[in-house]
Every structure is written in structure tokens, then in C-alpha cells.
Amino acid sequence: MDLIDFSKTRLLTPGPVPLFAKVAQTLSLPMEHHRTPGFEELLTNVWADLAWVFQSPSAPLILTATGTGAMEASVANLLSPGERVLCVDSGKFGDRWATIAEGLGARVHRFSVPWGSSLDLDEFERLVKENNFDFVMSQVCETSTATIHPIKAMAALIHQHSSALFLVDAITGLVNVELPMTDWGLDVVLAGSQKVFGLPTGLAFVALSERAWTKQKTATTPKFYFDFLKERQANMRGETAFSASVTLIRALAEALKLFRTWGLSRVRKRSERLALGTRELACDLGLDVFSQSPSPSVTALTLPTLIDGKKFRLTLEEKFNIVVMGGQDQLMGRILRIGHMGAVTNEDMLTLSRGLFECLNLFGVQISETNWQKAQTKLATTLGEELA
Ligand SMILES: *Cc1c(COP(=O)(O)O)cnc(C)c1O
Numbered sequence: 087m088d089l090i091d092f093s094k095t096r097l098l099t100p101g102p103v104p105l106f107a108k109v110a111q112t113l114s115l116p117m118e119h120h121r122t123p124g125f126e127e128l129l130t131n132v133w134a135d136l137a138w139v140f141q142s143p144s145a146p147l148i149l150t151a152t153g154t155g156a157m158e159a160s161v162a163n164l165l166s167p168g169e170r171v172l173c174v175d176s177g178k179f180g181d182r183w184a185t186i187a188e189g190l191g192a193r194v195h196r197f198s199v200p201w202g203s204s205l206d207l208d209e210f211e212r213l214v215k216e217n218n219f220d221f222v223m224s225q226v227c228e229t230s231t232a233t234i235h236p237i238k239a240m241a242a243l244i245h246q247h248s249s250a251l252f253l254v255d256a257i258t259g260l261v262n263v264e265l266p267m268t269d270w271g272l273d274v275v276l277a278g279s280q281k282v283f284g285l286p287t288g289l290a291f292v293a294l295s296e297r298a299w300t301k302q303k304t305a306t307t308p309k310f311y312f313d314f315l316k317e318r319q320a321n322m323r324g325e326t327a328f329s330a331s332v333t334l335i336r337a338l339a340e341a342l343k344l345f346r347t348w349g350l351s352r353v354r355k356r357s358e359r360l361a362l363g364t365r366e367l368a369c370d371l372g373l374d375v376f377s378q379s380p381s382p383s384v385t386a387l388t389l390p391t392l393i394d395g396k397k398f399r400l401t402l403e404e405k406f407n408i409v410v411m412g413g414q415d416q417l418m419g420r421i422l423r424i425g426h427m428g429a430v431t432n433e434d435m436l437t438l439s440r441g442l443f444e445c446l447n448l449f450g451v452q453i454s455e456t457n458w459q460k461a462q463t464k465l466a467t468t469l470g471e472e473l474a
Contacts, residue, residue: 089436095407096434100229100258100384101281103428105337106344106473109285112336120330128339130324135342139350140275141266142293147317148338149290150331153257153278156290158186159312160253160274161223164298166306167191169220172213172250177201178230178414179255183223190307195219201231201416202386204379207239215247222250226259229281230414232386232423233377234263241270251298257281258383258427261350262357273298279334282353282383283341284428289334348473356473357382360426360435363468367439370461371446371453376421386413386421393449395419401448406441432469439465 097104118125133145140146149156165171171192173184176199187194197213199205205224214222222244227234237254244252251273256265260277267275272295279289294302294314302314311328320327345353364385365375376386389395396419399412413421424438443458 089433090440091433091437092406092408092441095409096437097409098424098430098434098438099409099411100232100423100425101278101427102287103280103284103425104430104434105286106284106341106429108344109337109340112340113286113333115333115336118332120332121325125330125332125335126324129326129330129335132335132339132342133321135339135346136291137293139261139342139345140277140291140293141268142275143268143295144293145321146275146291146293147314147321148326148330148335149292149312149317150288150328150334151290151312152287153255153276153281153290154182155312156276156278156292157183157255158190159309159314160276160292161186161190161192162305162307162309162312163314164251164253164274164301164305165190165192165221166304168193170218171195171221171223172197172217172219174199174205174210174222174224174235176203176205176225176231176233176235177228179225179228179257183225183253183255187221187223192221202233202377204233204235205240207236207243210240211243211247214244214250219248219250221253223253224255226254226256226263226265227381227383229258229381229384229423231377231417232381232384233379234259234381235379237263237265237272238270241272245271251295251301258381261345262354262382262427264354267293267295271295273301279338282427283338285334285337285341288331289338344473352473354382357426359468359470360430361385363435363465364424364426366468367442367461367465370457370464371442372451376417383427384423384425386417386423388421390451393451395421398422398445398449402441402445406437406444408438408441410438429473432466432472435469436462436466
């Protein structure tokens with residue numbers, strides 16, 4: 087069984103993700119100060135590369151926070167209490183948008199979408215037409231259900247019927263889903279380091295449209311550390327407002343260099359192949375894909391109802407050293423979520439396939455060795471070449 091090795095731990099979660107070797111190497115470099123010409127030059131290059139990744143009208147801000155910090159900061163910098171917000175609530179992270187906005191005093195309408203479904207555009211249009219929302223908030227990819235939403239069509243409907251700003255959580259959507267910010271009229275696009283950027287956890291990025299910068303001027307929600315204007319002014323001087331996370335930004339510079347070398351379409355195609363391979367494998371092993379609108383960044387597989395999903399996931403981890411995520415809230419114990427971001431290798435995937443096969447047999451789902459062999463051959467073909 088070539089390329090199957092259970093001795094090594096395989097991180098196949100939808101964030102954090104395995105690091106590329108060149109990124110990992112930067113993490114042990116000697117510390118340097120963030121207010122030095124050398125670091126400021128690195129920052130300037132990083133901002134330019136980030137603007138290229140985001141296809142944003144100006145350089146995205148770099149926040150020392152996880153993705154949720156960028157979500158809260160975006161709301162705090164743009165919203166005034168009492169304003170009206172439409173939140174697409176199709177899972178754990180959509181619920182988070184709504185909870186943040188409510189906490190900061192917005193009047194929130196939750197557009198509840200069944201978990202695993204993409205939103206209904208007719209209903210969405212009716213909502214934005216009939217209400218005078220100040221903001222619409224959505225995920226590109228709702229990571230908890232591995233589902234993507236039609237952001238381009240949503241943006242067009244919002245701008246056709248309202249003057250609402252569109253805030254887009256692209257934490258697992260950026261790069262893997264095409265998202266031209268200016269062309270589509272997205273007002274805020276945010277991402278985090280430990281997902282599509284393939285970095286350790288701890289940085290978040292926020293890109294704003296000119297409309298969003300204008301709105302920011304009149305927003306009355308209090309803030310101090312995450313003050314976008316203060317950060318932008320510091321950036322214009324070539325620095326960050328507070329101490330920069332030198333280590334993570336150096337790693338980011340390396341990840342962006344890799345993206346430049348490969349091209350974003352190759353990074354996207356790699357994720358698409360990992361996702362497709364996972365969906366085909368699921369089918370071959372008799373498992374269902376949970377989402378009706380599956381994501382290229384993460385795949386959710388539905389386990390047979392007879393199987394205790396929590397035990398299954400733990401067995402995969404303890405017996406086979408394969409770490410995937412389970413479901414959250416209503417999906418707890420029912421699904422497995424497998425990530426396709428970062429330095430996932432073919433060996434990781436082929437080992438996952440064997441691990442799933444052995445685990446399913448352990449849990450009483452009989453799959454023959456011959457059928458698995460066929461599935462494995464197909465998987466290897468679908469995966470194609472790794473990014474290197
Ligand atoms: C991971 C994730 C978040 C939250 O990010 P943290 O880094 O855990 O704060 C928000 N939205 C989506 C879609 C995510 O996948």
C-alpha cells in the first residue's frame with residue numbers, strides 16, 4: 087500500500103491547516119523590531135500582495151486577531167447602533183455575524199437558511215427589496231456546513247434594490263472562490279491566516295471599498311484597538327498602529343510569495359481537486375456529501391445514522407493519526423468535515439482514504455478491499471499534481 091503511512095499525524099481540518107515548508111521555516115527566524123526599515127519594506131510588499139489576492143481597491147488591513155476579531159471589528163467600524171442588518175444565517179458562522187451585530191446594537195433580521203443549503207435568491211431579493219437594510223452580511227463559504235453561497239448574484243441584488251453595504255466573510259472563501267471585490271461591488275471582504283492562507287492562527291485581513299471607508303466616517307460604535315481609520319493612517323506612514331506580529335507577517339510574506347509563484351488559479355484548482363477527490367471517495371465508500379452546494383475549501387460527509395460520529399472521528403484520530411473535524415451544534419456526531427486548504431498532500435489524502443475504509447469496516451460498514459482499491463486508484467488520478 088504505497089503512500090499510506092499512519093505513523094505521521096495528518097491535519098485535515100478546515101483550519102488550522104498544514105503549513106508549507108517554506109512558511110514553517112520562517113517561524114524560527116530571529117526576532118526583529120517592527121519599527122525598522124527592513125520590516126517596513128516587508129510590510130509594504132505584503133500589503134501589495136494582499137491587495138492582489140483580495141482584488142481590492144486599496145491594501146487590506148492586517149489585524150492581530152483571529153477571523154472572528156475581523157468580523158467584530160468590521161461591524162464596530164461601520165455600524166451605528168439602531169441600524170438595520172440582514173444576516174444570512176446558514177450555520178455556525180452566519181449565526182456569529184448576527185450575534186456580533188446584535189451585541190453592537192444593530193436591529194438584525196436573520197435570514198435562516200437550512201443547514202447545507204445555498205440560499206434562495208428569490209427570497210433574498212424579496213427581503214432586500216422590501217426592507218431598508220443598512221448592511222447585508224454573509225459567508226462566502228459557511229464552513230460549519232461546507233456550503234457556498236452565490237455572492238455575485240447576491241451583491242447584484244443588493245445594489246439593485248438598496249444602498250446597503252455588503253460585508254462578506256471570505257475566511258474559507260477567498261482564493262478558492264473567485265471574488266473580484268470591486269467588480270462585484272463587495273464592501274468588506276475578510277479572511278484569516280489559518281485557512282486559505284495556510285499560516286498559523288493569529289492574523290486576520292480586512293479589505294474595504296471606498297463606500298465602506300465613507301460609511302466608517304460616520305459610524306458611532308465605540309472602538310479603540312480595532313480602529314480601522316487609525317490603522318489605515320499608520321499604514322500610510324508605512325507601519326502598523328500597534329506592535330506588529332513580526333513572526334506571522336514574515337510567514338505571510340512567504341505564503342504570498344508562494345501564491346505569486348503558483349498563481350491564484352493553481353491554488354484554487356488544487357483545492358478544487360482535493361474537494362472533488364473527497365466527494366468521489368465519499369461516493370465510492372457509500373457516504374453522502376452533506377451540502378447541496380459543496381465548497382472547494384472544505385467537504386462535509388454524512389455518516390450512516392448507525393454510526394456514532396463522535397466515536398468515529400476519535401477513532402480516526404487515535405488509531406490512524408488522522409485529524410478531521412466533526413459537526414457543530416445540530417450536526418454534532420453526524421458529519422465529518424475535511425479541509426482542502428494549505429499544504430495538504432496526496433499522501434495525506436490517500437492515507438485518509440485508507441483510514442476511512444478501515445474505520446468504516448471497524449464500525450460495521452463492510453467495504454471490500456477490491457472496491458477500496460478501485461476508489462484509491464480513482465482518487466490518485468483526480469488529485470493530480472501537488473503544489474510545489
Ligand atoms: C474559521 C472561520 C471563522 C472564525 O475564525 P476564527 O479564526 O476561529 O476566529 C469565521 N468564519 C468562517 C467562515 C470561518 O471558517
